[in-house]
Amino acid sequence: MENFIEFTNVRKIYSMGEVEIEALGGIDFSINKGELVIIAGASGAGKSTILNILGGMDSPTSGKITVDNGSISSYNQKDLISYRRYDVGFVFQFYNLVQNLTAIENVELATQVSKAPLDVNQVIEDVGLTPRKNNFPSQLSGGEQQRVAIARALAKNPKLLLCDEPTGALDYETGKAILKLLQDTGKKTGMTIVIITHNLALTSIGNRVIKVKSGKVDSVTINPSPMDVEKVSW
Template sequence: MSAYVEFKNVKKTYRTGEVEIHALSDVSFEINKGEFCVIVGASGAGKTTILNILGGMDTLTSGSVFLDGTEISALNKKMLTAYRRYDVGFVFQFYNLVQNLTALENVELAAQICRDPLDAEKILGQVGLSERMSNFPAQLSGGEQQRVAIARALAKNPKLLLCDEPTGALDYETGKAVLKLLQDTCRKSGMTVVVITHNQALTPMADRIITVKNGTVSAVRMNDNIVDIADIEW
């Protein structure tokens, strides 16, 4: 059985004038379906570049990337747009909500662009916002806005949920609640979730931990003793 996500010898080079910047060099790893994977590394290590390539937001210089048997790295621009639309859910550090739409409308917006969406009201209930559906982003706390952003990503019913420092703008307790939501979503729905973070303390909550250093994968390990995020402190 082949892995759900596969990176094979991926290189990414940026050129600025005469200068070449090697963001990734020879990155290889696999993630299985339904896993909660944490990609951890210092700022500038290359983890966001990995996420952007996996999410179809950036292209690679050489190598290949697969999701569920499809070679993402071989898709043209139009196909990549469809891939981002249908197959991937994104959660970023900043919530990117449409300010003049309610929480419900923000989630419905995502549901409108995909093939097999989940019910927006139901998803908002699952993330604990059934009482806040008609509120606008400005009327919500940071943690609530991030929950709307997660609900919006989940409503697309994606094959893969990619989270880039999802608690970076949140306080400690709110951040933990958001991570618990992501961990529970993975466990209950069987969705494949990838979280990138600089915070080493989060690694015990993952099935698979991929450590990135200076544009390469320095370690991949499976976690036999998964810890609930409620029991992790940092």
């Protein structure tokens, strides 16, 4: 589906007392259903602001955002709550797991706010965590914790999976394994996945690469044949 996601002239201004910070200065792009999208750019470029607005966690100052024909930029608070619950899976740099719940319990918790959750044990298996499913986050490595976070996001069976620097806290090999999991998940499920990175070497793994610079889209590139994560090094 063409233009599954569309940003039209999206601006975001943060007011901090007397100071106004223009985080986004008129952003335009579109994303097709099923694409693996890389949003790349330097620190402070506006990447997280874009993802937070796309995920319904922040609202634009002006402009229009549509997701699957829903005009999320005109949603009220109630619509946004449903959107975040049912439509969006989010993966953060620092995993954000509930520390006193086991891996599988963290995943189960997320399925309780889903209309059509996937089978929790199957999702745990898909991310390679079955032997560790009864461990608490503090008993898991960073890479394993991120697998729990990905399982938690996927188990909701969302329309889109948004990942903000998902490998930012991981060593090279572990980060690569996480990216491979995300790429394989996209291929297997057809889910639309957006990954933020400041690592330009990763752009070759995306179907679409949106480069952001100083709150503006610097370029959009389509990769007809994205590289497999295994074949990329940086």
